[in-house]
Amino acid sequence: xxxxxxxxxxxxxxxxxxxxxxxxxxxxxxxxxxxxxxxxxxxxxxxxxxxxxxxxxxxxxxxxxxxxxxxxxxxxxxxxxxxxxxxxxxxxxxxxxxxxxxxxxxxxxxxxxxxxxxxxxxxxxxx
Numbered sequence: 750x751x752x753x754x755x756x757x758x759x760x761x762x763x764x765x766x767x768x769x770x771x772x773x774x775x776x777x778x779x780x781x782x783x784x785x786x787x788x789x790x791x792x793x794x795x796x797x798x799x800x801x802x803x804x805x806x807x808x809x810x811x812x813x814x815x816x817x818x819x820x821x822x823x824x825x826x827x828x829x830x831x832x833x834x835x836x837x838x839x840x841x842x843x844x845x846x847x848x849x850x851x852x853x854x855x856x857x858x859x860x861x862x863x864x865x866x867x868x869x870x871x872x873x874x875x876x
Contacts, residue, residue, distance in 0.1 A: 782874040783800070784800050784875040785850055785872050786873060787872045789860065796811065805847055808843070809844075811840070813841070822862055824861045825858065827843075
């Protein structure tokens with residue numbers, strides 16, 4: 750009888766260990782957020798969103814229509830991307846592969862006009 754209880758206890762402990770540690774992702778590899786954003790106010794009033802999509806891809810979407818007068822002279826600097834010249838009233842959309850949302854959160858997005866920095870804002874998580 751005692752042998753059956755010991756065997757049952759070992760079997761349950763092994764099962765719990767197996768279930769807990771084989772199905773859980775390490776904390777540093779799992780993203781804590783599904784989306785993030787950066788809002789611009791005053792000099793430029795627009796928003797860029799960052800969405801985590803399956804396959805270690807972050808989709809970056811933004812539209813810059815307000816306060817942009819001479820479009821070719823503006824430049825947006827987003828971490829992990831080359832500098833972007835905004836497409837006027839059109840939407841900008843980029844997929845960044847091999848990065849998670851955690852890479853972007855806390856970093857700054859910079860908007861410049863003719864080489865002068867208009868605005869620099871931090872990327873904040875949603876949720």
